[in-house]
Amino acid sequence: MITKAEIKVIAVLLLMAACGYGGWWAQGKNMRLSISQAREAQQQATRDKEASDLRLSQMVANEILDELYNTQKQAQQVTQEIDTYETSPDRNQCIMDPEWVRIHDTAAGVPPLPLPSGFSDGAGTGAEGHDDADALRTVTENYRLCKTQLIKARKWQDWYCGLAAEDARCE
Numbered sequence: 001m002i003t004k005a006e007i008k009v010i011a012v013l014l015l016m017a018a019c020g021y022g023g024w025w026a027q028g029k030n031m032r033l034s035i036s037q038a039r040e041a042q043q044q045a046t047r048d049k050e051a052s053d054l055r056l057s058q059m060v061a062n063e064i065l066d067e068l069y070n071t072q073k074q075a076q077q078v079t080q081e082i083d084t085y086e087t088s089p090d091r092n093q094c095i096m097d098p099e100w101v102r103i104h105d106t107a108a109g110v111p112p113l114p115l116p117s118g119f120s121d122g123a124g125t126g127a128e129g130h131d132d133a134d135a136l137r138t139v140t141e142n143y144r145l146c147k148t149q150l151i152k153a154r155k156w157q158d159w160y161c162g163l164a165a166e167d168a169r170c171e
């Protein structure tokens with residue numbers, strides 16, 4: 001037979017076990033809640049970073065496109081001025097040697113401009129070489145291409161540094 005003292009000891013042990021289990025369960029619940037909140041905060045931070053990166057990328061892309069458009073418009077304006085110049089009596093004051101034109105174009109990495117109608121040897125206005133209007137067209141195209149590449153390089157560097165500001169090369 002179990003005595004009252006033994007019943008008290010068993011009751012105290014059961015109470016201690018219940019309290020211990022309850023504390024363990026409550027601590028586990030709090031830990032699971034903390035982990036869940038930390039995961040949610042991390043996921044939100046990731047979503048915020050992705051949204052920020054996307055906004056930066058869109059902003060840089062828009063800036064690039066705007067600058068490229070402006071560069072193209074500027075080149076078109078210069079080309080229109082060259083078209084006007086071609087009818088000027090001052091035209092052909094400077095005849096460019098065909099070899100100079102070829103070397104210039106090769107150095108710039110630009111394919112030669114289409115030959116003016118009626119010329120098969122690339123001589124522009126005759127045997128002497130390309131005329132000044134041809135040279136102006138080529139130089140205009142060369143500068144347009146150079147400015148285009150410069151704009152792209154600078155803006156993509158801005159974009160990269162916006163994403164990786166800790167990179168020492170971005171200072």
